[in-house]
Amino acid sequence: METNKLEKTERGQIIEHLRAFLEPWVSEIELLDGITEETNLIAELGLDSVGILEVVMEAEKEFDISITNQELDSDTFTRLGNFVSLLQDKIYENN
Amino acid sequence: MRIIDLLKNSGAARPQALAIKSGTFELSYRQMLSDTESLSQRLRSAGCTRGTKVAIVLENSAEYLVSFFAVSAASGIILPLSTRMTPYEVAGFVERADVSIVVTSESWGKRLSGAMGEVLSSAVVCVRYDSSGKLAADIVKGGRLETEENCGDIALMVPTSGTTGVPKIVMLTDDNLLFNMAVFRLLMGFDAPQVAYCGLSLHHIYCICAQVLTHISRGDTLVVTSRPFFIRDFLKTVQRDRVTASAFVPSMAILLAEYPRPQEFEIGSLKYITLSGAKTPSSTYRSLTKRYPQTRFINTYGMSEAGSRISIAAPFPQDYPLESVGRPMPGVSVRIADEKGNDLPADCAGQILIKSSGVMKGYYKQRDLTAQMLVDGWLKTGDIGKVDEHGNLFILGRIKDVIVTGGENVCPFEIEECLIEHPAVREAAVVGRTDRLLQEVPCAFIVGRNGNRNPTDVDIKKFCRVRLSSHKVPRFVRFVEQLPRLGASKIDRNSLKKLADTLD
Numbered sequence: 001m002e003t004n005k006l007e008k009t010e011r012g013q014i015i016e017h018l019r020a021f022l023e024p025w026v027s028e029i030e031l032l033d034g035i036t037e038e039t040n041l042i043a044e045l046g047l048d049s050v051g052i053l054e055v056v057m058e059a060e061k062e063f064d065i066s067i068t069n070q071e072l073d074s075d076t077f078t079r080l081g082n083f084v085s086l087l088q089d090k091i092y093e094n095n
Numbered sequence: 096m097r098i099i100d101l102l103k104n105s106g107a108a109r110p111q112a113l114a115i116k117s118g119t120f121e122l123s124y125r126q127m128l129s130d131t132e133s134l135s136q137r138l139r140s141a142g143c144t145r146g147t148k149v150a151i152v153l154e155n156s157a158e159y160l161v162s163f164f165a166v167s168a169a170s171g172i173i174l175p176l177s178t179r180m181t182p183y184e185v186a187g188f189v190e191r192a193d194v195s196i197v198v199t200s201e202s203w204g205k206r207l208s209g210a211m212g213e214v215l216s217s218a219v220v221c222v223r224y225d226s227s228g229k230l231a232a233d234i235v236k237g238g239r240l241e242t243e244e245n246c247g248d249i250a251l252m253v254p255t256s257g258t259t260g261v262p263k264i265v266m267l268t269d270d271n272l273l274f275n276m277a278v279f280r281l282l283m284g285f286d287a288p289q290v291a292y293c294g295l296s297l298h299h300i301y302c303i304c305a306q307v308l309t310h311i312s313r314g315d316t317l318v319v320t321s322r323p324f325f326i327r328d329f330l331k332t333v334q335r336d337r338v339t340a341s342a343f344v345p346s347m348a349i350l351l352a353e354y355p356r357p358q359e360f361e362i363g364s365l366k367y368i369t370l371s372g373a374k375t376p377s378s379t380y381r382s383l384t385k386r387y388p389q390t391r392f393i394n395t396y397g398m399s400e401a402g403s404r405i406s407i408a409a410p411f412p413q414d415y416p417l418e419s420v421g422r423p424m425p426g427v428s429v430r431i432a433d434e435k436g437n438d439l440p441a442d443c444a445g446q447i448l449i450k451s452s453g454v455m456k457g458y459y460k461q462r463d464l465t466a467q468m469l470v471d472g473w474l475k476t477g478d479i480g481k482v483d484e485h486g487n488l489f490i491l492g493r494i495k496d497v498i499v500t501g502g503e504n505v506c507p508f509e510i511e512e513c514l515i516e517h518p519a520v521r522e523a524a525v526v527g528r529t530d531r532l533l534q535e536v537p538c539a540f541i542v543g544r545n546g547n548r549n550p551t552d553v554d555i556k557k558f559c560r561v562r563l564s565s566h567k568v569p570r571f572v573r574f575v576e577q578l579p580r581l582g583a584s585k586i587d588r589n590s591l592k593k594l595a596d597t598l599d
Contacts, residue, residue, distance in 0.1 A: 049323035
């Protein structure tokens, strides 16, 4: 139970960071109000390849991790939760 | 012969063949032709006639391709606009090009109305394949028909980055496009029916020539996706759809060259990849040919003003020096000239000038600029190059201050004009910062108005993103005390470029 709660908080914190990174790249800023783990970053937020590169780069800097383009595909971004899981894995790998 | 005739011919010769595959949605040539004809009727009823300018604002999709040919069938002029643009950029082109009809999606229709409000005088037609595979085309707004300029036999108008901040619109005729496509297709030497993966935006002239017109004329299949390019998605699609051909820019080639385990996918079907947009690094090219021996990687060089392709290293790329972009295509004459316009001998660097049946009629409503760029039928490319004694063409640089990012040409002045509109910005200069993947990315140097109370780089990016396509938004923003200058006014872009390359 405790672990679950901890994980949720961490995921929530990651999403809060991502919200800031996403701000310049979404087609309309209001779209960020209701983002959840289910949000599709491409279809719903209008993120394109430049935005994705930028958000990944910011996340790498913030969490001190390294992600190669080869590890990404569109499934990573069609659900925010998938991206968060990838970041979590990378953060744990580092620690 | 016109563009639409390519589809008609393939529709008659290969009616059952698959023309378009987009996700799980498939369209045969018979169905594509029939849907194109019904949409062209709809466009006619919205007022489309010979010379009517019709903007298509749709992402890569079956709807985009059907609309493209439907405008030709209705005798209109196609103006493809990228959905990467902001609604304001689209609205700007709609206005500048005297567009009478905008063909778009429902969501873009709404965004566009928001950006233009009542100023938008064009009719808006929303197209969509419904869940039963039927094409719905609704005229959601009537419009005033523009009759600004007699465009004669123009078939396609393509926006291209300007060098003065004002984007230009290149006018191409059916003859320009068909000549260029026919020569390109011949040189590629395709054998069996092809399955072509379209991962770049299909509004690009490169994709229009090398993919849309080429493959539709052959009755091949176009696999279209509107998602951002991920190399793993590409490899999965090649395996799933038995993709045989694609058109790449260098960033895609780098990702393919560096993919660690391509053998996880069955990609033996992939035979042809053309490379354009900028020169693919030689190290990447070597790695590609070593790791994917079944695929021909074909360097090509082109620009919108040339009706697209100028030179190509085909059909056998190994016959050409690695650093070259092949030889000028048959029917394309190339000269290398010095600053005064005198011809230079082999191996001497100068401006590349070209002449061919593919060269544009001119820039829309910019006669002076057209006269500067097109002299006695010779098009000044603005690129520096040389031709060796065997006739191979090499691109060495460019005269114009254009930033090439991910295969897109971006004019720094357009970004600077946007930055200057920010209340905290007094002066701005934008240069290309060298980027491993995208060749260059825009980097902005800004002199602020408020002393030390400058906005953050995120603020600046957000400000730009509302007004500019994402690839034009500066990836790096630095505030400086003053901009380096050459003499009294000219900004020293070379020293800024060096500085940009050192930034973290």
